[in-house]
Amino acid sequence: xxxxxxxxxxxxxxxxxxxxxxxxxxxxxxxxxxxxxxxxxxxxxxxxxxxxxxxxxxxxxxxxxxxxxxxxxxxxxxxxxxxxxxxxxxxxxxxxxxxxxxxxxxxxxxxxxxxxxxxxxxxxxxxxxxxxxxxxxxxxxxxxxxxxxxxxxxxxxxxxxx
Numbered sequence: 742x743x744x745x746x747x748x749x750x751x752x753x754x755x756x757x758x759x760x761x762x763x764x765x766x767x768x769x770x771x772x773x774x775x776x777x778x779x780x781x782x783x784x785x786x787x788x789x790x791x792x793x794x795x796x797x798x799x800x801x802x803x804x805x806x807x808x809x810x811x812x813x814x815x816x817x818x819x820x821x822x823x824x825x826x827x828x829x830x831x832x833x834x835x836x837x838x839x840x841x842x843x844x845x846x847x848x849x850x851x852x853x854x855x856x857x858x859x860x861x862x863x864x865x866x867x868x869x870x871x872x873x874x875x876x877x878x879x880x881x882x883x884x885x886x887x888x889x890x891x892x893x894x895x896x897x898x899x900x901x902x903x
């Protein structure tokens with residue numbers, strides 16, 4: 742699994758559009774956009790290399806995007822999706838909450854949801870057990886686990902207002 746950083750994304754860019762660009766070069770297991778940047782996970786190293794070479798400085802909606810191998814390298818984590826994150830919650834606060842259960846590799850808040858990547862799947866399971874039905878920043882969290890398209894299982898954390 743190869744993680745690719747995509748920077749300088751124009752506002753009109755969509756997840757489906759970016760995914761389609763990368764799928765021209767190989768299988769994409771995941772594509773997440775966060776404001777004006779994103780991450781694409783490709784299954785094959787050679788396909789990822791070709792995508793990086795061909796899409797770096799590609800013009801999308803009149804803007805040249807930056808495409809490069811992510812500094813954090815290959816994906817070897819369990820991804821958590823946190824829904825209904827309050828507008829007053831910061832990435833640091835959310836990361837600190839999940840770090841009570843283990844090492845957090847990434848934590849990105851996107852509007853009213855977030856993605857948290859935990860290093861160990863065992864720690865992610867502990868986070869599920871520890872956070873299910875608890876309150877965080879005025880929200881009650883319900884934690885479920887679903888199978889994701891990647892090699893690692895995807896865990897989904899959904900929070901609803903009280």
